[in-house]
Amino acid sequence: MNQALFLRRRSKVHVPMGTGGATRAQVASAVREVTAFRCVLSEPLIEQIGLLSATELKYWLREIVGVLRRETGAHVHHRPFYPDFPEQVLTASEAELYLNAVRHYLTLRRLPPTDHPRPAMLEGNFISRVIEPGSISEFESLLEPLVSSRTSLSEEETADVVWFIRNYKSDVFRLLPETVPFREIRAQVGGALILHVAGDARVDAFLERNVETATDVLRLAVALTGGDVSLTTASTRFTAMKRSMRRLLLRLLDHIPNAAEDVMRHAERWKRLAEVLHPGDYADKYPRALAAITAARRNEAPDSFGSRVETLLAQRHIATLTPILQGHPGEFARRLDATLRRATEPESVLDAFEAVATQVSSPVLLQLLAQVRAPRPLPLRAFTPKGAFAKIYGIKDRREPLAHDVLTRAARICEGALVTRFASLPPLGRCFIDPALREYRVPLAQRASSKSLRTLVRGSRLPMPDTRFIRLFLWWKNGRERTDIDLSAAFFDANFVFKQTVAYYNLKGFGGYHSGDIVDAPEGASEFIDLDLDVLVEKGVRYIVTSINSFTQQPYCDLPECFAGWMARVDVASGEVFEPRSVFDRIDIASNTGICLPFVMDLQERRMIWADLGLTSVPRWNNVQNNLSGVSLMLRALVHTPRPDLETLFDLHVRARGERVTSPQQAQAVFAPDQGITPFDTDLIRSQFL
Structure with missing residues (x-):
């Protein structure tokens, strides 16, 4: 049994057969300890742990709390440069902030912790994660x-x-x-x-x-x-x-x-x-x-399929190319857009594609469907190459235009092929699909996804909690030598125009406050940024891009541990600087890059856009200011790139093998962000619905 795996994938834990004897007070204490991580134990789970002995309960709870600590980032000590953050940063003058930074750079010493205790954290009305019991x-x-x-x-x-x-x-x-x-x-x-x-x-x-x-x-x-x-x-x-x-x-x-x-x-x-x-x-x-x-x-390369296709496309010999592509349906789908743009008779190309569309894999058809449905020209054409870490390239959309009826028919062919395939699967009965699922992306390629508290797909837009303050956090530990990792937040308006940065070189501005720069972490170090969302909106900020930069240029994969995330706080002056029960997302930073963009916040829509992207270019000084062009490009790519969404996927399944109803109470199967099949059940979606 691997409790960490079970809890992460299904929000379930296993309770072994017990010998009994745990008191109600001991069970209540266990329930209370778990709430420190914004989790609650379900009633069936509370009943099961009540059948354990006091010793069995102690060891079971120790294992579960250890898993929750690591999931949220509470397994390490978080000590910012300014121990009374954010108060010390808010009240200090620019000269004082500057002199404190210089002293740290020269001596590596940090400010001593203060003696006065911090007030208890004001609790927000945030939804807790429910943990259920699970069997072997x-x-x-x-x-x-x-x-x-x-x-x-x-x-x-x-x-x-x-x-x-x-x-x-x-x-x-x-x-x-x-x-x-x-x-x-x-x-x-x-x-x-x-x-x-x-x-x-x-x-x-x-x-x-x-x-x-x-x-x-x-x-x-x-x-x-x-x-x-x-x-x-x-x-x-x-x-x-x-x-x-x-x-x-x-x-x-x-x-x-x-x-x-x-x-x-x-x-x-x-x-x-x-x-x-x-x-x-x-x-x-x-x-x-x-x-x-x-x-x-001996380099005795036969004439490859790819080279033949490229030659015929370049020569616009579409009549010759089409039957060749029909022999490779998946490649036909990937090149359909390019083939249609070069064809003098696009309808004949679509006829040929329709004949083999049912042989194309579901992920490829869904991607093609999203592309042909998207408005043209796109503000930016973005490409995410296949690989072990995530990166995006963007170019101006210079594609030759395609007639609306051609794109409409291409979309119908994709939908028809998918519905035909899904109709062969077992019936679903009455289904409720939450329209909010159109904000969540289909998990088509997860190889470059980082380990995180919630299993998310790049480009998904999650609702932010109803709170005024967001606290970003970063923790890292030195590798084989001194390691300086920097947490930054770049602010952009609705037109992607850069407004301001909060970083080690600019600790406060536009409603953002940085906890101070730490340049050496032999025992680990933390940096935080507080964001006052109301002030930022007043100043015309729409997008906040979180950026993590390896100033000393070590790739993150060479560090013992590095992670980041964000907390929702009702009030920044109460509670400890790091409170695990306020953590909403935590992501491991372990890619072979020196710059990482884990998430973006859209303040107009109050959405968190999951990015999990890396930049590979390394300027002389590695900070967000020197990477603004790359940061802006990735922001626009995340916002504008057409990707298949879960509402579309599940709707195609219901059209093929079910009946759509208007409420979850009427449904035999529910697809929603918070019940039934959710966007976080990526393994079930990929194995049963693709």
Whole structure:
């Protein structure tokens, strides 16, 4: 049992069979202790912990509170530069703030803590998280939706899958599906099975069913060495392999017909892998594997599908291109927009696409649907490349215009193909879909998602609590050398015009207040920013972009720990500077970048926009002021990029296999932000609705 995993994924915890004896006072004390993290125990859970002995309850509570501490960021000590923040910053003169900063830069000393206690925190009327009891079978059921996902997993989700395989060993096969639909997950599961369930014949059977292409074999080899199975980042450094491992990979490759072209797609990686595979040692046993790898070594590249398509598009030979694309329906969908813009007869292109649209995967159809429904031209065209960390590129929308009726028909084709596919699934009955779900994005690609308190999809817009004050927080600890991480907030108006920054070099302004710059964190350090939302709105601010910058230029992945988040506070003068029960979001900062934009606040709509993005450019002085162009670009990309939303996805399912009703009380299935299937159930959405 992994209580942290269970609590994070389902807001459930397991209570073992107890021997009884815990008093009502002890149970009440446990319930009260959990409320310090904005959580409440449900009545069934309170009844179950009441069946434990006093000692059993103590150990159970210690484990649960430890999980909640780490989830909210309360497992470390938070001490800002100004201990009485924000009062000391509000009352200090600019000269005093400047001199205190200079003294710290020269001596690394911080201001001593004050003796007078802080008043108790004023409680806001914020919704608490309800924790329910869960069984062992419910916990074990967490694995199947993760493995059955039709899109990529985040690093945290991959770790969850590996935990099950490592701890259940051979018993994990009763929890695994026969086949894994998404190729990256096949490699991750296959690699974990090889490493942790060695010797079980069912491992070979799993690989035979799930390895279908040469790239599947390559991904499996990458997974075994802990690399990026998306194959988009720098080449994996392959290490020496045992003979049994080499034979396994070569055997899998040898069984794949016409592997040469697929090998050539990643020729350089195959060359590096061949250095440890030594395919010549098994030339007689696996001749086709040797031939494919030899072709890559000699750069004997056959004419690839991609190069043929690009040539025909450039020459505008659409009549020749269309039947070729029909043989690759997914690629047809990805290139439909470009093909239509170059076609003299777009209707014939749409006819050809309609004939194969039902063969295109749901994620690709949903993305295409969002693109053709979006207004044109877009204020900004943004691209999020596939990879292990999140980044965005933006360009001006210079696409040739498409007729409205062409875009409308393309949307109908996508909808029709999705409804046809979803109609083959079990009926849903009466369904209620909360219109608020149009603010939440479909979880199409989570590989670059950071570990966070709530499982969120980039671009989703969550309602902010009804409060006047928001407190941003950052905590980090030095890596191998002095590490200076800076928390900043950049303010933009409704037209994305920069207004002001609150950062280490400007501690107060526009209704924002910074807790002071700390430049060394051998035992850990915290920085905070208070935001008075009413004042900011009065000054014309609409967007607040939170920026985290590695001033000393170490990438976050090299730090022992670094995380950030935000709290909703009724009053900034009451309570401790860090109060876990006021934490709404916490995100681990662990990407291979030096600049991170975790979230954006839209004060006009009172929405928090989940960003979880990284900047890779490093100016001479790494702070938000020197990155304003990149910050502004990412802000506009988050706001303007068309992405499929959950209301659309669930509506297509209901059209295919249900009946939509107007209230949750009438429904057999509910889709809403706070009940039934929620936007945070990303594993269920990806495995059951994509």
